Amino acid sequence: MAARMNKRSRGSAKKRRKNTLVKKSGGESDFLLEYERMPKITFQNTGQSAECEADWSLREVIQNQGWPIPFGCENGICGTCLITIGAGATNLSPVEEIEDMTLQAMGMREEHRLACQCRVKGDIEIAQ
Numbered sequence: 001m002a003a004r005m006n007k008r009s010r011g012s013a014k015k016r017r018k019n020t021l022v023k024k025s026g027g028e029s030d031f032l033l034e035y036e037r038m039p040k041i042t043f044q045n046t047g048q049s050a051e052c053e054a055d056w057s058l059r060e061v062i063q064n065q066g067w068p069i070p071f072g073c074e075n076g077i078c079g080t081c082l083i084t085i086g087a088g089a090t091n092l093s094p095v096e097e098i099e100d101m102t103l104q105a106m107g108m109r110e111e112h113r114l115a116c117q118c119r120v121k122g123d124i125e126i127a128q
């Protein structure tokens, strides 16, 4: 069962509403309500999953769910929060300089990320 995580309480709806300003042909503006699915993070070791707002910190998701991934510095330096991405690596924020330096120093490959440095953009699966 997927746990839901919202910065703002939005009940149990499966999708979040997104307001989009749309220009009508007559020059009038109006709001169109469209639905966007929330990213789903799955922890393959336990089969547990959680949904969160797009752009949430992966660290926050993991810590809120109580998944057994340790954190240390939370600044991308110690490497304690090293994870292996099982699927959806492109749905995370790009690797930035500090994370890249730490991963290289640890000799890690592309499928590895530091959970404290990632923002969730779409569905991902954490292999470990």
Ligand code: FES
Residues within 6 Å of the ligand: 070, 071, 072, 073, 074, 075, 076, 077, 078, 079, 080, 081, 082, 114, 115, 116, 117
């Ligand atoms: S907790 Fe130190 S690098 Fe993520």
